[in-house]
Amino acid sequence: MAPDGREVAAGPRLVRPYALTSGRTESVVDLPIEATFEVSPSGRTATWPEGDLSGQILDLCAAKESVAEVSAKMHIPLGVARVLLGDLVTAGHLKTRTTISENTTSDERRELIERTLSGLRAL
Amino acid sequence: MDYAPSNRNSASTKIVVAGGFGVGKTTFVGAVSEIDPLRTEALVTNESEGQDDISKVQQKHTTTVAMDFGRITLAENLVLYLFGTPGQRRFWFMWDDLVKGAIGAVVLVDVRRLDDSFAAVDYFEAKGLPFIVALNQFDGSQEFGPDDIREALAIPAHIPVIEVDARDRESAKKALVRITEFALTQLTGVAASA
Ligand SMILES: Nc1nc2c(ncn2[C@@H]2O[C@H](COP(=O)(O)OP(=O)(O)O)[C@@H](O)[C@H]2O)c(=O)[nH]1
Numbered sequence: 001m002a003p004d005g006r007e008v009a010a011g012p013r014l015v016r017p018y019a020l021t022s023g024r025t026e027s028v029v030d031l032p033i034e035a036t037f038e039v040s041p042s043g044r045t046a047t048w049p050e051g052d053l054s055g056q057i058l059d060l061c062a063a064k065e066s067v068a069e070v071s072a073k074m075h076i077p078l079g080v081a082r083v084l085l086g087d088l089v090t091a092g093h094l095k096t097r098t099t100i101s102e103n104t105t106s107d108e109r110r111e112l113i114e115r116t117l118s119g120l121r122a123l
Numbered sequence: 124m125d126y127a128p129s130n131r132n133s134a135s136t137k138i139v140v141a142g143g144f145g146v147g148k149t150t151f152v153g154a155v156s157e158i159d160p161l162r163t164e165a166l167v168t169n170e171s172e173g174q175d176d177i178s179k180v181q182q183k184h185t186t187t188v189a190m191d192f193g194r195i196t197l198a199e200n201l202v203l204y205l206f207g208t209p210g211q212r213r214f215w216f217m218w219d220d221l222v223k224g225a226i227g228a229v230v231l232v233d234v235r236r237l238d239d240s241f242a243a244v245d246y247f248e249a250k251g252l253p254f255i256v257a258l259n260q261f262d263g264s265q266e267f268g269p270d271d272i273r274e275a276l277a278i279p280a281h282i283p284v285i286e287v288d289a290r291d292r293e294s295a296k297k298a299l300v301r302i303t304e305f306a307l308t309q310l311t312g313v314a315a316s317a
């Protein structure tokens with residue numbers, strides 16, 4: 001694999017990764033790279049056609065993995081992971097957990113940073 | 124948007140580790156992460172800067188930008204992600220997405236290649252994202268201290284400049300505590316002046 005920061009030409013491994021999303025490159029929901037999810041009951045019981053990645057993605061989400069981990073562990077580019085996860089959110093199979101976003105109030109932001117700080121100090 | 128965060132108390136957040144190639148980003152992430160650093164790749168289509176000489180048609184290149192990341196579970200309901208990001212200016216468009224919602228950034232600096240850190244410092248300064256500068260002490264660089272680096276990079280007095288050994292868990296942890304403390308004081312600053 002290329003070390004980070006280096007550009008590599010898209011090789012055969014990356015042939016049309018957006019075929020997985022029928023060519024869509026924009027997620028319908030805004031998903032921060034660090035976002036984790038809660039799998040809803042429908043997500044736990046849904047069944048998927050052969051070759052559909054949704055089942056594996058939902059398993060990762062159930063294990064509290066983030067958008068970044070779904071991309072890394074499924075070996076799909078970040079943008080593809082976002083589109084597929086966005087679809088599962090839209091379908092009601094996933095709900096995003098809290099992250100800092102534009103909608104976060106300054107109190108919530110402070111609280112999250114304070115919790116992070118005490119967590120880091122206790123490491 | 125037709126969804127809402129489902130659980131106020133269960134959250135994830137992130138700190139960005141930036142700097143030039145080979146400065147120790149992945150080493151830093153690996154030193155504190157509870158998992159071996161993972162790699163995610165973003166596909167990037169850029170209009171090439173030069174033009175095709177014959178056709179004068181702009182070429183599009185699809186390239187892959189890789190990012191290493193790690194995670195630290197800080198509490199049952201709180202996970203901190205660390206993203207090591209390539210520092211070059213041509214990746215800035217990607218940072219816009221990455222830094223959204225970040226607590227702050229640690230800019231790793233190798234004194235032997237100070238200019239590699241200019242882009243990261245410029246970027247976070249322009250974005251107003253809290254950042255600290257961490258001088259990674261490679262062998263033989265000990266003769267330069269934080270004061271030298273602050274001066275060379277023209278880092279404002281209120282921004283912490285520290286030393287770090289990216290290979291050392293305690294040292295990396297200290298840097299994370301420092302950026303988080305700093306981010307908190309920046310919040311206070313905003314609130315006080317509002
Ligand atoms: N002596 C020394 N070597 C380091 C330190 N941090 C990283 N390295 C080495 O520098 C090289 C590049 O580090 P890496 O983390 O891959 O850099 P990145 O490109 O920024 O991710 C590796 O061989 C590391 O072992 C450090 O604090 N001291």
Ligand SMILES: [Mg+2]
Nearest residue numbers: 004148149191
């Ligand atoms: Mg690296």
